[in-house]
Amino acid sequence: MEKELLLQVKGMNKSFGPTRALKNVDLSVYRGEVRGLIGENGSGKSTVSSIVAGIQNADSGEMIFKGQPYQPATMLDAMQHGIGMIVQEAGTVLNITVAENIFIGKEKRFSKGPFVNRKAMEMAAKQAMEALGVSGIDPAMPINKLNFEARKLIEIVRVMLDEPELLIVDETTTALSQHGRDIIYSLMKKLREEGKAVLFISHDLDELIETCDVLTVLRDGDIIRSLEKSEMEHDLIKELMVGRKIEGDYYRSDFDGSFGEEVAVRVENLTVGHELENFSLELHRGEILGVGGLSGSGMHELGRAMFGVDRALTGSVTVCRSGDVIKNPVMAVQNSMGYVSKNRDTEALILHASIKDNTLLPSYDRLKVAGLISKRKADKFADEQIQNMKVKCVSKNQEVQFLSGGNKQKVVFAKWIGTGADILILDSPTRGIDIGVKTAMYQLITRLKREGKAILMISEELPELIGMCDRIMILKDGHLAREFQRSPELSEQMIIKEMI
Amino acid sequence: MGTKTKALNAESAQVEAKAQIGKIARVALPYAGLVIAVIFFSIATKGSFLQLDNLTTLINQSFTLILAALGATFIYAHGSLDVSLGSICMMSCISSVLAAVATQSGVVAFLVCLGVSLLCSLIVALISCKLGVVAFVSSLCVSFICQGLAGEMLDTGEIVMPTHIIEAVDRPAVKVIVIVAAIVICYVLFERTKIGVYNKAIGGNAAAAEQSGVNVHKYKILAYVISGVLLGVSSFFLICRISAASTTTGSGLHMDVMLAVILGGMSIRGGPKSNIAAPVIGSLTTYVLSNGLTLMRVDAYYVQFIQGIIFLLIIFCVFDKKKHGALPN
Ligand SMILES: Nc1ncnc2c1ncn2[C@@H]1O[C@H](COP(=O)(O)OP(=O)(O)OP(=O)(O)O)[C@@H](O)[C@H]1O
Ligand SMILES: [Mg+2]
Numbered sequence: 001m002e003k004e005l006l007l008q009v010k011g012m013n014k015s016f017g018p019t020r021a022l023k024n025v026d027l028s029v030y031r032g033e034v035r036g037l038i039g040e041n042g043s044g045k046s047t048v049s050s051i052v053a054g055i056q057n058a059d060s061g062e063m064i065f066k067g068q069p070y071q072p073a074t075m076l077d078a079m080q081h082g083i084g085m086i087v088q089e090a091g092t093v094l095n096i097t098v099a100e101n102i103f104i105g106k107e108k109r110f111s112k113g114p115f116v117n118r119k120a121m122e123m124a125a126k127q128a129m130e131a132l133g134v135s136g137i138d139p140a141m142p143i144n145k146l147n148f149e150a151r152k153l154i155e156i157v158r159v160m161l162d163e164p165e166l167l168i169v170d171e172t173t174t175a176l177s178q179h180g181r182d183i184i185y186s187l188m189k190k191l192r193e194e195g196k197a198v199l200f201i202s203h204d205l206d207e208l209i210e211t212c213d214v215l216t217v218l219r220d221g222d223i224i225r226s227l228e229k230s231e232m233e234h235d236l237i238k239e240l241m242v243g244r245k246i247e248g249d250y251y252r253s254d255f256d257g258s259f260g261e262e263v264a265v266r267v268e269n270l271t272v273g274h275e276l277e278n279f280s281l282e283l284h285r286g287e288i289l290g291v292g293g294l295s296g297s298g299m300h301e302l303g304r305a306m307f308g309v310d311r312a313l314t315g316s317v318t319v320c321r322s323g324d325v326i327k328n329p330v331m332a333v334q335n336s337m338g339y340v341s342k343n344r345d346t347e348a349l350i351l352h353a354s355i356k357d358n359t360l361l362p363s364y365d366r367l368k369v370a371g372l373i374s375k376r377k378a379d380k381f382a383d384e385q386i387q388n389m390k391v392k393c394v395s396k397n398q399e400v401q402f403l404s405g406g407n408k409q410k411v412v413f414a415k416w417i418g419t420g421a422d423i424l425i426l427d428s429p430t431r432g433i434d435i436g437v438k439t440a441m442y443q444l445i446t447r448l449k450r451e452g453k454a455i456l457m458i459s460e461e462l463p464e465l466i467g468m469c470d471r472i473m474i475l476k477d478g479h480l481a482r483e484f485q486r487s488p489e490l491s492e493q494m495i496i497k498e499m500i
Numbered sequence: 501m502g503t504k505t506k507a508l509n510a511e512s513a514q515v516e517a518k519a520q521i522g523k524i525a526r527v528a529l530p531y532a533g534l535v536i537a538v539i540f541f542s543i544a545t546k547g548s549f550l551q552l553d554n555l556t557t558l559i560n561q562s563f564t565l566i567l568a569a570l571g572a573t574f575i576y577a578h579g580s581l582d583v584s585l586g587s588i589c590m591m592s593c594i595s596s597v598l599a600a601v602a603t604q605s606g607v608v609a610f611l612v613c614l615g616v617s618l619l620c621s622l623i624v625a626l627i628s629c630k631l632g633v634v635a636f637v638s639s640l641c642v643s644f645i646c647q648g649l650a651g652e653m654l655d656t657g658e659i660v661m662p663t664h665i666i667e668a669v670d671r672p673a674v675k676v677i678v679i680v681a682a683i684v685i686c687y688v689l690f691e692r693t694k695i696g697v698y699n700k701a702i703g704g705n706a707a708a709a710e711q712s713g714v715n716v717h718k719y720k721i722l723a724y725v726i727s728g729v730l731l732g733v734s735s736f737f738l739i740c741r742i743s744a745a746s747t748t749t750g751s752g753l754h755m756d757v758m759l760a761v762i763l764g765g766m767s768i769r770g771g772p773k774s775n776i777a778a779p780v781i782g783s784l785t786t787y788v789l790s791n792g793l794t795l796m797r798v799d800a801y802y803v804q805f806i807q808g809i810i811f812l813l814i815i816f817c818v819f820d821k822k823k824h825g826a827l828p829n
Pocket of ligand 1: 016017019020021039040041042043044045046047048088171392393401402403404405406407432434
């Protein structure tokens, strides 16, 4: 069968100030194809796909969609042409219900005169969700009550209502549990079979090799090469991405699951909402304790409650050295705790502030000279953190909102490493981070363990938990399902069995 | 490197230069506006704008606004919209005069003025933080309460500050010292202490600030303390200049402050881009305009009309309307 061209991008350029995000990019996507896009953080993946989806304009270059010149003015315009995108960051509208989010801009369908028939809208929303296999979400619920994963699923439902012929999925899967991922995978498969196409962005090599027909590698705004299925192979992809061979271990190489005697944080009989019930754990110094589970298992709520973000209904979180019972994040930070939130843009970063201001935030006390914050010390501190984490940016004064997703995550990390937090609660720490940096980050976490820091690693990525943790606690419906010790025999299958 | 890439590099350098110029222009515009206004009026009034007499008047006029706006900037920085400044100013002035009449002591009058302003500001802060009411509402309530109380406190229409206190306080030299000190202290507090940087962070994203260890309520309240102190000082100098306090003293101050801050190029939504130069530049510009136009014998109504147009122009030029407008929506 002859492949039919769906979208063609020719000679696309895009600069942001001094950053050349795209350099003469050519890209062709055919019908019936799942096209993967991979590249280091800041290589231009989101930029090219958001231009295709009408979110921003290119500086130069042209696009041809279904044989016609195509230049979308807005996202809506792109949608009407048949191109829909699920963005990397949260894309739902707060303070309105699930149904209203799904039918945003389409309320007319349900209106009689000035009134909107809510019942009908909610029914339709339920049907739309069920059609994609999304269940257990009440369409009348305000979107704020939902967790990150559910919100992402709502976005998918919304985009699919318009029946796009080209669906762009920008690094959505890293934030999702297996259930959410399966929904996306089967959706992609269906689109491919219908002769539509998908542009799929991810940092997970296995996932890409598994799902994609063709994989295109971007580096610093250049298309480096497109690989056919038979050519897709880990080392080659990595080399193409980074431009040189990557050596060394990815995860920890040792299987010594020992850790310090001293308990750093003691969680006793913790109950949070309906998500977590009567849960206890001890996190030791020098330990990497993994927490895994499905999306409703309560693992994210555990992290939030330990840092004092969410109120515990019963039970306590005690930092043993000081004896303090953590009631709020301020106390947590005073006790040298750090928290990498899963809700990066809304809770972990001040998007309009500079990289410098973001990294300094918990550390001002140590940057003082004679009672006043020293500019020189502050600048030096920020420069060091940016270098340590290899944040790709124009300068430390660049606003965080202009960084690529993975680089934003590095800034969050830099903030806590910089302040020397010795109890780290990491929720989905490597979310959206490319493999090169991931390797560095795993090395960093291993080093922190050796330095005697206590690390709680909450993650949906089982390989990451198996590869990094001394102990893994698997949660199910708010209770501990099973605990695993570090061992070379541990496999994903063994863990998945306990999760469902 | 091919010629094509070179051409592209040149192009991107151009783009960058443009962006930089745009940014500098936006930051510099409020200053430029002030300088242009001063030059314009100097020429248009054939120099009388620059005469010592007029400059003294100008300092006198803008002095109280600068002080109040400096303090309010701390509140705006964390994203609160306070509408009680005018009423608190009135309350402080009336209390101060009452105390002065009773004791004949300037020190007591000053302390009462300061204390009342601080107390009222704290009440606004506590209602906002402890009861979780937005500042707009809590300051509106306090504003009404002040109005009611003031009417009760004044039997006659107005009361007058004893002249010996006025003579001691209302001097250009004192004002110059106070204003310079206030600007320096506020700058240091705003840029070099946690009070300033935390309030900016809270305005940027309160949840992220809290999760970075910022005690949000504490630092919001501290912002109100600073605002209360500066408003108290400002009110004391105001009453010593106008000598008589009534229920209309200070009315509209919250509006003047808000406009001054916007004129100075800051968004009253606050956040990380707040800066302490904005209230100073903005207040000066406000009074240079009204003073200059009056000197040119423009009718008072037209002065307001022209001011309105200029405000609009500046807001139009300074703020990136798409991304972050000046006003909360
Ligand atoms: N609005 C913007 N303003 C300034 N620079 C930007 C903007 N958007 C993107 N950039 C820059 O352009 C480059 C490409 O960013 P892009 O978001 O496309 O990367 P990405 O490949 O999606 O990375 P990631 O894997 O981290 O999501 C980065 O260096 C980024 O800092
Ligand atoms: Mg991206």
